[in-house]
Amino acid sequence: MKKKYQAVITADMVNSTHFSTEQTGKWLEALIAIIHDNGSFKWLLKPEIYRGDSFQGVLENPEDTLKVAVLSRTIMRSYSPKSDLRIAIGIGTLDLLTDRPGTSDGEAFRLSGHLADNIKKQKARIGIALPQNSEPLNAIMDLLETLMENWTTAQSEVIAALIQNKNISEIVAQLSISQPAVSQRITSSKWWAMEHFLRTFPEHLALYIKIND
Numbered sequence: 001m002k003k004k005y006q007a008v009i010t011a012d013m014v015n016s017t018h019f020s021t022e023q024t025g026k027w028l029e030a031l032i033a034i035i036h037d038n039g040s041f042k043w044l045l046k047p048e049i050y051r052g053d054s055f056q057g058v059l060e061n062p063e064d065t066l067k068v069a070v071l072s073r074t075i076m077r078s079y080s081p082k083s084d085l086r087i088a089i090g091i092g093t094l095d096l097l098t099d100r101p102g103t104s105d106g107e108a109f110r111l112s113g114h115l116a117d118n119i120k121k122q123k124a125r126i127g128i129a130l131p132q133n134s135e136p137l138n139a140i141m142d143l144l145e146t147l148m149e150n151w152t153t154a155q156s157e158v159i160a161a162l163i164q165n166k167n168i169s170e171i172v173a174q175l176s177i178s179q180p181a182v183s184q185r186i187t188s189s190k191w192w193a194m195e196h197f198l199r200t201f202p203e204h205l206a207l208y209i210k211i212n213d
Contacts, residue, residue, distance in 0.1 A: 125145060
């Protein structure tokens with residue numbers, strides 16, 4: 001019998017002490033609304049804020065996790081040069097799923113929680129924990145971080161829109177900037193590299209979770 005894997009995403013705000021509790025809550029609520037209402041993501045548990053500067057949610061399809069993580073970070077980074085997220089992704093089985101905070105349990109929750117406790121020791125701010133060794137996958141996360149850590153708030157705005165499948169014309173209207181400005185931000189952010197990996201991420205992940213016996 002095959003195991004069914006789900007993904008627990010635990011995100012913690014970076015530099016939250018630089019902002020008021022009201023501002024932090026406003027940003028997180030807006031971010032959660034975007035990722036929850038995106039029709040391409042199927043949530044078993046809607047992302048919910050806890051501790052004031054963190055949120056956690058459960059995705060049915062682990063293949064969507066990296067796109068959710070990158071989208072979440074670009075949204076948060078678009079708010080301020082100092083705002084960002086650390087995101088711990090745990091992929092595994094679930095034993096108990098409830099709508100009460102802190103009462104769900106399972107392999108995916110434990111993997112995400114342990115990674116969230118230790119992710120500050122890593123250079124990459126997106127980490128993935130699986131039941132089996134996934135160091136090669138996290139090595140790629142390190143490479144992606146070298147792209148993301150240099151994105152400006154302006155570039156993050158554009159990339160967040162691209163991940164939401166908005167075209168150039170829609171981005172021009174949304175941000176009230178020129179088409180050349182949008183194109184320049186796409187080019188300077190090296191979006192082509194990130195887009196390629198986001199598109200092929202399910203294939204990378206399948207190398208680890210295809211052995212679902």
